[in-house]
Amino acid sequence: MKPFLTLLLESYRGLKSETIFWVTVGLSLLVAVLFLSIGFDENEISFFFGATNIEFDFSGRGGRLVQEIGYIMIFTNLIAGGWLTFIAIILALISCASIFPDAMKEGSAGMLMTKAPSRLQVFLAKLTGSLFFVFIQVGLFVVIVFVAFRWRLGVWNFSVFWYVPAVLLVFLNLYSFMVLLGVLTRSVMTSIMLTMLLWGISAGVDWAITYHESAYQLSQYVDAPTGEIVPEEEVEFRMPEMEKVEGDPQILSQIGTLKIVHSFFPKNSPIMESAEKKLVLDGMAGMLASDGGDVSQKLEDEGELDDAMGKLTANDSTFYSIGTSCIFAFVMLSIAGWLFCRKDL
């Protein structure tokens, strides 16, 4: 146990000695505090703890609830969508990219891998160290966001903490691939570049599936008299004259193929989306409960809300995404670990 802890401590010291580590932590805190600094009241949104503000009349547009939804939207779109899913993960990947190639350099291997800990222990310690770094970084960030929600919306929204495992899983997916490349090529640059490529491809496949799915939905509606597919922008106006038919089988088979391809890739956006769903739904439920006002009466019985939440969160695709992503990471890490234990250094 002691050698393993020593390795962990050493990984952490190594990270700490890199500038990129502090840049990442600093930026992360900055973004969290920026979010914390956004406030609003009846007729304005303020930024930087009230240093600047924009007039915005909420009273005519649904009042408090709209403000609150707006606040959550800022979080999901900008903070979670932009920062957490994208920049924070890129920074974390770059910070951790050199860990494995460095450990395998002749000079450091002579120190690390000729002693009591087995190579597998060294591998696991380095991996744990990287994950721990991301955990700390995201954890800290989310705690600040959690406080922000309480301060601005008046609810303790524990669902934000779902972002911690979600970001960790997304990171692990990409990182597992990066570790494999690092062990194979021992080149930091190559592993960063190819990992970004994997990310791009998996995002591309994701997007292609969404695109084809909406195309398929459109193909299900035809103009009743002529049997032609109704163009997207006209669907809304021509509802009465349309009829629902079997969609285009060709698109369906394309979706099938894409989904098979997709199953081999890490599923980053589906994972982040499931965290988002949890957050939004719990956030709404919390606000409605604390509101006690007009809106919550519309959803008189709690059951209705629960049903809606259940449908959104417990759907198969979440488990499918998480499951296949875990398998992806496991396979990548197994190969990487096996190579790491066998390679000549």
Added chain:
Amino acid sequence: MSDYVLDLSGIRKTYRGGVEALKGIDLQVPRGCIYGLLGPNGAGKSTIVKILTTLIRRSGGDGTMLGKPIGDRETLQKVGLLPEHTQFPPYLTGRQVIEFAAGLQNVPSALTRERTDALLAKVWMTESQHRQIKTYSKGMKQRIGIAQALVSDPKIIFLDEPTDGVDPAGRREFRSLVRELREEGRTIFINTHILSELEPIVDRVAIMANGEILGEGKLDELRTEKTGYVVGFEGQLSAKSLSKLQDGDLEVDGGSVRLPSTNALDAQPVIDLIRQEGLVITDVSLKSQSLEDLFIGLVGGGSSPPPVPGNSVQPPRIPQA
């Protein structure tokens, strides 16, 4: 259990790309000695040490270290290594490197502090212990490298080019440190191509080149094998006499002829031959070979051909302009 701390037979290593670095190494190292492994660059010395410390995998052969099969993790806890191209984490201080090694080798925390202090003093690094490695000179890094190798109280210590970058005073300190380690009952295995380093301290040497061991034994024994009369002269021998001497298995080197014999009578025909040429004899004496002569004799170099039959070693020669 064998009395050897290291017992290797037929160890082979072929690197990816086909370099045959070791061609069947047999080696026995007795307990408690200073063992020198000598060889020119690329001989395969580091390859042996890397196999023993699990940095690389052997392609064939077998062996034991401290009575356990090569690669046993528990055994490695009792093994110290100063690797060839050490690179310690540059952000650590000298002291932290030793403590890091102690942690990896499962040294109890209570002992770590005390041992680290002692080792720092031993390698004369107490004063610079709190400076970061990246501020150290080459020789200072090497000292810390030796200290970290000793922190687990190892029974066998591998030092790969230990005095690389260490100044003359440091080399002397190093030699006394190694002797001290032997007194404590440890076995010290030193790789080097700097012969003068080993001569005063080693108990046994193995000389290797091109992945093969060419000679092995106690330094004194190896030397007496090679003791004989040396006839010194002034001037140039004719080609005819030269080939005559060489056919008689004598080593001719510039101004001297070395005989494999300790009998003074055997030197007489050689003296006659040289005098017939009209050359002046400057010196006739019984000499034992220095380690360097032994080395050059076995590995090849200078004008003497490699004496070991069937060995294909070509000494590296610097092309003449």
